[in-house]
Amino acid sequence: MDLKLDLSVAANYTSKSQIARVITEKWVSRQIYCPSCGNPALNDFANNSPVADFYCNNCRSEYELKSKRILLISEELLMVLISQ
Ligand SMILES: [Zn+2]
Numbered sequence: 001m002d003l004k005l006d007l008s009v010a011a012n013y014t015s016k017s018q019i020a021r022v023i024t025e026k027w028v029s030r031q032i033y034c035p036s037c038g039n040p041a042l043n044d045f046a047n048n049s050p051v052a053d054f055y056c057n058n059c060r061s062e063y064e065l066k067s068k069r070i071l072l073i074s075e076e077l078l079m080v081l082i083s084q
Contacts, residue, residue, distance in 0.1 A: 002031055
């Protein structure tokens with residue numbers, strides 16, 4: 001599993017929420033396996049399903065992707081902030 005996000009897929013977007021959605025959808029479609037049955041790939045719904053974003057060809061499980069802005073902070077930086 002490649003944990004790097006391909007930022008180039010969002011080159012034509014300006015909205016931060018759209019950028020997050022496009023980048024994470026592409027990453028999931030390439031890197032995530034089905035957590036229900038272990039199938040090595042999920043498929044995306046071609047027509048923007050209102051209830052799900054991805055499905056598994058093997059077990060028919062459906063998944064919705066939620067992208068959220070979060071702050072990542074390293075343990076080292078946290079210790080510096082605490083000590084000040
Ligand atoms: Zn499955």
